[in-house]
Amino acid sequence: MISIWPIRNVVGFLLMLVGVMMLCCIPFSIYFEEQDTMPLLTAAGVTLFFGFFIRQFKPKTDQLAVRKREGYLIVACGWLAMVLFSALPYLFSGLFDNPVDAFFESISGMTTTGASIIEDIEAMPKGILFWRSLTQWIGGMGIIVLTVALFPLLGIGGIELFVAEAPGPTSDKIHPRIQQTAKSLWLIYVSLTGVLMFILWGAGMTFYDAINHALTTMATGGFSTHNASLAAYNIPQIQYPIIFFMFLAGVNYTVIYWSLQGKLKRVWASDEFKVYVTFILILGLAISGSILYHTSLSLEESIRTGFFQVISLVTTTGYVSADYTAWGPGTTMIFFGLLFVGASAGSTSGGIKLVRHWVFLKNTLLEFRRLIHPRAVLPIKMNGQVVNNKILSHIQVFLLLYLALFILGTFVVSIMGLDFETATSSVATALGNVGPGLGKVGPTDNFAWLPNNVKITLSFLMLLGRLELFTILILFTPYFWKSN
Amino acid sequence: MNIVIAGAGDVGYHLAELLAQESQNIVLIDRDQDVLDVISSRLDVLTICGDCASLEVLQAAEVQKANLFLGVTTSEKTNLISAILAKKMGATKTVARVQNQEYIAKGARVDFSDLGIDSVICPNKLAALEIQKLIHETYFTDVFDFEGGKMSVVGLTLEACSPLKDKSLRELRVSSVLNRMVRPIAILRNNETILPEGSTKLQENDHVFFMTNNRKKLPLKEYIGKENGKIQRIMIVGGGNLTFLTAKLLEKDFSVTIVEKNKDRCNFLAENLNNALIINGDPSNMDLLEEEGLDNMDAFLALTPNSETNIITSLSAKNHGVFKTIAQVENSDYVHISQNIGVDTLINKKLIAANNIFRFIRKGKVEEIVSLKGVDAELIEFEVHRDNQITNNPISELPLPKSVVVGGVVRNQKGFIPDGDFQLAIGDKVIVFAMPETIPVVEQLFR
Numbered sequence: 067m068i069s070i071w072p073i074r075n076v077v078g079f080l081l082m083l084v085g086v087m088m089l090c091c092i093p094f095s096i097y098f099e100e101q102d103t104m105p106l107l108t109a110a111g112v113t114l115f116f117g118f119f120i121r122q123f124k125p126k127t128d129q130l131a132v133r134k135r136e137g138y139l140i141v142a143c144g145w146l147a148m149v150l151f152s153a154l155p156y157l158f159s160g161l162f163d164n165p166v167d168a169f170f171e172s173i174s175g176m177t178t179t180g181a182s183i184i185e186d187i188e189a190m191p192k193g194i195l196f197w198r199s200l201t202q203w204i205g206g207m208g209i210i211v212l213t214v215a216l217f218p219l220l221g222i223g224g225i226e227l228f229v230a231e232a233p234g235p236t237s238d239k240i241h242p243r244i245q246q247t248a249k250s251l252w253l254i255y256v257s258l259t260g261v262l263m264f265i266l267w268g269a270g271m272t273f274y275d276a277i278n279h280a281l282t283t284m285a286t287g288g289f290s291t292h293n294a295s296l297a298a299y300n301i302p303q304i305q306y307p308i309i310f311f312m313f314l315a316g317v318n319y320t321v322i323y324w325s326l327q328g329k330l331k332r333v334w335a336s337d338e339f340k341v342y343v344t345f346i347l348i349l350g351l352a353i354s355g356s357i358l359y360h361t362s363l364s365l366e367e368s369i370r371t372g373f374f375q376v377i378s379l380v381t382t383t384g385y386v387s388a389d390y391t392a393w394g395p396g397t398t399m400i401f402f403g404l405l406f407v408g409a410s411a412g413s414t415s416g417g418i419k420l421v422r423h424w425v426f427l428k429n430t431l432l433e434f435r436r437l438i439h440p441r442a443v444l445p446i447k448m449n450g451q452v453v454n455n456k457i458l459s460h461i462q463v464f465l466l467l468y469l470a471l472f473i474l475g476t477f478v479v480s481i482m483g484l485d486f487e488t489a490t491s492s493v494a495t496a497l498g499n500v501g502p503g504l505g506k507v508g509p510t511d512n513f514a515w516l517p518n519n520v521k522i523t524l525s526f527l528m529l530l531g532r533l534e535l536f537t538i539l540i541l542f543t544p545y546f547w548k549s550n
Numbered sequence: 551m552n553i554v555i556a557g558a559g560d561v562g563y564h565l566a567e568l569l570a571q572e573s574q575n576i577v578l579i580d581r582d583q584d585v586l587d588v589i590s591s592r593l594d595v596l597t598i599c600g601d602c603a604s605l606e607v608l609q610a611a612e613v614q615k616a617n618l619f620l621g622v623t624t625s626e627k628t629n630l631i632s633a634i635l636a637k638k639m640g641a642t643k644t645v646a647r648v649q650n651q652e653y654i655a656k657g658a659r660v661d662f663s664d665l666g667i668d669s670v671i672c673p674n675k676l677a678a679l680e681i682q683k684l685i686h687e688t689y690f691t692d693v694f695d696f697e698g699g700k701m702s703v704v705g706l707t708l709e710a711c712s713p714l715k716d717k718s719l720r721e722l723r724v725s726s727v728l729n730r731m732v733r734p735i736a737i738l739r740n741n742e743t744i745l746p747e748g749s750t751k752l753q754e755n756d757h758v759f760f761m762t763n764n765r766k767k768l769p770l771k772e773y774i775g776k777e778n779g780k781i782q783r784i785m786i787v788g789g790g791n792l793t794f795l796t797a798k799l800l801e802k803d804f805s806v807t808i809v810e811k812n813k814d815r816c817n818f819l820a821e822n823l824n825n826a827l828i829i830n831g832d833p834s835n836m837d838l839l840e841e842e843g844l845d846n847m848d849a850f851l852a853l854t855p856n857s858e859t860n861i862i863t864s865l866s867a868k869n870h871g872v873f874k875t876i877a878q879v880e881n882s883d884y885v886h887i888s889q890n891i892g893v894d895t896l897i898n899k900k901l902i903a904a905n906n907i908f909r910f911i912r913k914g915k916v917e918e919i920v921s922l923k924g925v926d927a928e929l930i931e932f933e934v935h936r937d938n939q940i941t942n943n944p945i946s947e948l949p950l951p952k953s954v955v956v957g958g959v960v961r962n963q964k965g966f967i968p969d970g971d972f973q974l975a976i977g978d979k980v981i982v983f984a985m986p987e988t989i990p991v992v993e994q995l996f997r
Contacts, residue, residue, distance in 0.1 A: 441838070442829050452817075452820070
């Protein structure tokens with residue numbers, strides 16, 4: 067029997083958090099004398115009240131425990147509630163005629179996808195625009211991690227939620243207690259965001275732009291305050307810090323934690339980190355070379371743009387500093403492939419994640435070795451430790467499921483009228499939480515023109531991708547609802 | 551000398567046997583009364599039945615009077631605890647045997663002498679190091695280093711193609727095949743030890759031990775008659791601890807294949823070794839070994855717990871053309887037969903451990919002790935630590951029995967093969983080759 071109270075309790079708490087976050091946008095709207103103070107205030111009020119309301123009437127029975135099922139339901143309901151309520155500021159401001167648009171923008175923000183339906187971003191009121199960036203920042207580290215960090219009552223069930231929200235193949239705890247782990251993660255996240263903000267501010271951005279870009283960079287989100295995204299700032303001292311921090315945001319936070327502790331040996335012992343660095347270096351250099359060859363950009367600009375775009379897509383940030391579809395068909399294909407990569411597990415990035423690719427690749431190679439030595443014991447190792455069969459099968463199921471969802475999603479949106487290139491890339495970008503795609507949803511286009519049903523499909527895929535498939539899909543299995 | 555040995559297993563029994571022959575006072579502690587009964591009927595030792603880590607038992611063994619306490623039970627925890635207790639109760643020197651090589655790794659985090667354990671030995675690790683040496687220098691059947699390789703004793707088996715065959719040592723010295731870098735100190739022929747003289751002729755199948763100060767630069771081709779084989783592929787059968795430690799040492803430089811029967815053990819090995827290929831299967835199944843490329847192997851190490859399996863599989867490996875075979879045997883009686891039956895080297899962990907422990911028993915400033923397999927003599931390394939008649943006379947005039955050979959001297963980090971005119975000085979490390987009955991005389995001299 068699933069107990070409802072813990073779900074109400076946690077969802078209520080995190081709605082109240084969202085409400086408080088909305089209030090944080092109001093200073094900007096007052097400072098810039100925009101018209102969105104009232105809508106933001108109303109949205110915050112509604113959210114706070116609702117959050118407060120559903121936490122009332124605590125039942126007297128002792129069905130308070132958070133077990134596996136409650137854990138998954140809390141995460142699913144929590145995300146759904148959050149996404150719905152963060153659409154309120156957009157709705158109340160009257161800027162979106164279509165409620166589906168508001169919902170799409172909100173889910174694209176929370177899942178750190180960064181696909182936008184706003185055609186003229188610069189014309190938006192500053193308060194609403196800040197809220198848009200803030201949703202990405204909240205969604206980046208994960209609302210559950212935040213809740214666990216702040217909400218001691220969750221004590222026992224914390225780990226269940228933690229796993230349900232970020233069910234990567236490995237769950238390293240950097241502290242014996244889950245709450246302390248969550249706190250450390252958020253501390254790193256907040257500090258890095260702060261540092262980046264000051265760097266950007268110092269490099270010549272306005273304070274407002276600096277804080278917005280810092281928020282969406284660390285979240286690997288990709289919302290910008292400019293129509294041209296980061297191409298609006300074609301200055302090295304701004305783009306290099308962003309390249310570096312996008313890269314950092316794609317590193318496993320445990321690895322960042324070890325490096326801050328000065329334990330560099332442990333950092334280098336992480337196979338995924340090594341793969342991540344090597345992958346980005348090779349691809350970045352290749353793309354830079356291709357840019358140098360195909361365009362008239364200088365060497366420095368080619369390298370900067372090449373690495374910017376590669377890191378932006380690998381980390382699933384989705385910032386655009388140049389139109390990558392203009393660099394020849396081969397490069398376009400590579401960028402399409404990058405929609406499926408994702409950065410490290412345990413980072414704020416989305417997608418399949420390198421660790422899964424790496425384990426899969428290793429296993430494939432070992433399979434050939436097994437054919438030659440049928441009796442050999444050939445385990446797959448990550449970070450010097452054997453990947454056990456449970457994790458291995460989880461990873462393989464994940465990859466196949468991801469592929470199946472991609473094909474199914476493409477099929478569905480094709481039926482809804484999208485051309486092949488747009489259909490495949492929009493589904494891939496939504497599932498991987500990247501942002502820009504190809505074709506009619508390319509780096510210089512946006513998602514506003516899509517029909518409602520496509521927008522809803524893509525929204526669903528974004529949420530699936532952000533919670534790494536299983537957490538949402540498990541709710542659609544009979545096992546979840548059976549009494550045993 | 552009062553010696554308490556905790557644990558009457560292989561190593562404990564072997565040590566007790568060797569020490570009892572030298573009329574030391576030995577107390578042997580073990581939990582198994584039956585084992586002790588057998589031992590006390592054979593050896594002149596006092597046996598006590600009980601837990602080695604019990605205070606009462608240690609008291610009964612008169613640990614407080616012991617000059618040396620050896621913890622050599624099969625349980626390393628017992629060994630460590632009993633050695634600590636023995637030290638606190640008054641034993642002069644304590645030695646504990648461990649399995650976990652972490653304890654003896656370089657830069658181990660705990661200093662065991664602080665705890666009261668003077669020396670921690672790991673027979674598996676010692677055996678693994680010896681195998682590593684033999685694999686790196688394939689033509690030697692034995693390699694023992696003194697002072698970190700400044701001086702070594704190496705063993706060779708003379709094959710039919712060897713140019714040394716049928717020549718007397720004097721002839722060889724005249725034709726300068728044997729130069730100042732090398733001196734033969736013992737020959738093992740048909741289980742008999744021969745102390746070489748100028749007129750001694752070398753024969754086919756002789757097992758010759760050389761003392762050398764530069765084993766890396768020996769003109770091996772002139773001794774053996776063919777090129778030194780280069781080893782690339784190694785097969786190890788048996789997946790025990792010795793295999794694990796050996797493979798850890800070898801897997802970086804060679805391609806290593808390990809065959810082990812037990813599935814869980816295979817998983818352990820696969821988990822903890824990085825490059826070795828682990829095959830789950832029966833090591834005595836020749837079909838399997840052939841399928842895994844036995845014919846292409848350069849070295850074959852049989853390290854299962856079963857001596858007979860090891861010898862038989864090594865012999866079949868030899869038949870498949872494997873160049874170097876090494877077999878582990880538990881039974882030290884098998885050790886001398888190795889050259890006669892065709893296995894290149896037999897490794898015996900007990901002998902290795904005993905060699906290592908023996909240096910605590912010898913009097914004088916003993917640095918190292920080695921007993922050569924099958925040769926009834928020991929190599930003892932002494933330090934000259936004060937002026938007396940040793941330093942006043944050249945070596946030829948020292949009052950040493952005829953069979954005693956001063957084989958090598960390490961002075962200022964340089965090794966010398968001394969001739970009769972050589973004069974020792976304080977601080978010299980002297981390697982002496984001596985028969986057991988002459989050891990007390992030598993000990994007296996270097997005291």
